Amino acid sequence: MSYTVGRSTEVAQPGSEKPGEKLSLGVAARLSRYLQVLTQARKMGKETISSQELADYTHVNSTQIRRDLSGFGKFGKRGVGYNVESLVSQIRKILRTSGQHNIALFGAGHLGTAIATSDIFADHGFRVVAVFDVDRDKVGSKIGPLTVRHNSALRDVVEDEEIVVAVLAVPSPAAQILADELAEAGVKIIFNYSDALLQVPPEVTVHTSSPAVDLLYALYFYLT
Amino acid sequence: MSYTVGRSTEVAQPGSEKPGEKLSLGVAARLSRYLQVLTQARKMGKETISSQELADYTHVNSTQIRRDLSGFGKFGKRGVGYNVESLVSQIRKILRTSGQHNIALFGAGHLGTAIATSDIFADHGFRVVAVFDVDRDKVGSKIGPLTVRHNSALRDVVEDEEIVVAVLAVPSPAAQILADELAEAGVKIIFNYSDALLQVPPEVTVHTSSPAVDLLYALYFYLT
DNA sequence: TAGATTGTTAATCGATTAACAATC
DNA sequence: TAGATTGTTAATCGATTAACAATC
Numbered sequence: 042m043s044y045t046v047g048r049s050t051e052v053a054q055p056g057s058e059k060p061g062e063k064l065s066l067g068v069a070a071r072l073s074r075y076l077q078v079l080t081q082a083r084k085m086g087k088e089t090i091s092s093q094e095l096a097d098y099t100h101v102n103s104t105q106i107r108r109d110l111s112g113f114g115k116f117g118k119r120g121v122g123y124n125v126e127s128l129v130s131q132i133r134k135i136l137r138t139s140g141q142h143n144i145a146l147f148g149a150g151h152l153g154t155a156i157a158t159s160d161i162f163a164d165h166g167f168r169v170v171a172v173f174d175v176d177r178d179k180v181g182s183k184i185g186p187l188t189v190r191h192n193s194a195l196r197d198v199v200e201d202e203e204i205v206v207a208v209l210a211v212p213s214p215a216a217q218i219l220a221d222e223l224a225e226a227g228v229k230i231i232f233n234y235s236d237a238l239l240q241v242p243p244e245v246t247v248h249t250s251s252p253a254v255d256l257l258y259a260l261y262f263y264l265t
Numbered sequence: 266m267s268y269t270v271g272r273s274t275e276v277a278q279p280g281s282e283k284p285g286e287k288l289s290l291g292v293a294a295r296l297s298r299y300l301q302v303l304t305q306a307r308k309m310g311k312e313t314i315s316s317q318e319l320a321d322y323t324h325v326n327s328t329q330i331r332r333d334l335s336g337f338g339k340f341g342k343r344g345v346g347y348n349v350e351s352l353v354s355q356i357r358k359i360l361r362t363s364g365q366h367n368i369a370l371f372g373a374g375h376l377g378t379a380i381a382t383s384d385i386f387a388d389h390g391f392r393v394v395a396v397f398d399v400d401r402d403k404v405g406s407k408i409g410p411l412t413v414r415h416n417s418a419l420r421d422v423v424e425d426e427e428i429v430v431a432v433l434a435v436p437s438p439a440a441q442i443l444a445d446e447l448a449e450a451g452v453k454i455i456f457n458y459s460d461a462l463l464q465v466p467p468e469v470t471v472h473t474s475s476p477a478v479d480l481l482y483a484l485y486f487y488l489t
Numbered sequence: 490t491a492g493a494t495t496g497t498t499a500a501t502c503g504a505t506t507a508a509c510a511a512t513c
Numbered sequence: 514t515a516g517a518t519t520g521t522t523a524a525t526c527g528a529t530t531a532a533c534a535a536t537c
Contacts, residue, residue: 104507104521119512162476205484230487256368256386257360259454260429332530342537344494502530507525508521
């Protein structure tokens, strides 16, 4: 941790987040959120967007949005707003996620099929390159352009395709075993759709999807 | 809505979040997060949990967790931790979401089927009471115990079942039309799985699921 | 008792916001 | 030019954390 040095010697530049420094959790979370709305807006053919519009969709204060963005450069045009297309690529650059990322999907049931055939991941530069299942009846069948493989091929595929992200759409009892194998194989991020509480080594990050909890949160603000 | 009264007459008690006051966004979000982990832990048969364990799973600082909780009462036992079962019900009480809530699901495709047959919602007190689709081939078929109905029955069902929450697992082009009808029918919370940017009246809250954006966020911290 | 973990304090740090000049 | 919206300041507020006594 050496930012004491960075701080003291650094001269603040006009648009001045220090490029070497990690974004704070809050900033990274908000930038991701802007990106979500911008991607949707782009898909709907919107060309420019104001900080106020972004605020309406994200529920983040408009001043904060302008502040977050202006830390990295002057992306907007006064009196007009931000160009959607260019802001998308700027934020992706800031989040260092401009490239394509290969992901492996586990579980070829309803949820797995829904994920593999939707473009929610594709829109953000993620490509599902392999689908796995343990059910011999499913192995060999097709989901879109992909052929379902057996879990036992996991290790090879993760290596060959340089897979960093795995998505688990499997029943809870299967999730922990799979998490162990994935960590072992070198996967760094596990996106968990099951309700298992996964134990993983420190270098692996687990993100558990929990729509019901998001709903509880929304419901609280409706009820009060 | 009568908490103005509650506010002015209230005297701050020892563990003293004023019961009449709304939680801040941050506190409500964190409490929801604890609830998620606690629910998983309970399912796995865990009886007590320490603030440190909760911190490991939620990535929230353990001091903050103790602080958040102690604002509402003394729920823990020194030297032991928190009782999982009782903490779940305490937090649900604080979030005022102890009851059962009926939800309507739109879209009987792969995603809709996955949602209807999983217990991710049921575990948190949400019950899917109706599934809708526009496809005449699907209408009348069964998903678990539920019969798929045509969207045209929306209004009646929302009224009869007092539905406040709708989940949209439909293609993007259908989402906005549905959102309009739902707002009209009195639904207050729309959980959107499509990538449409929904316009709704101010009394309606939209929450758009975006796993890819969550992944981008996780990826940023892996890459840096 | 000894060890563990809570509840709480006090100090710091970062997030948030209103306001407005700059400028498209 | 007139209207709109950004970029930025300055002031406030709430979140975060380390530390430790209380106590199970």
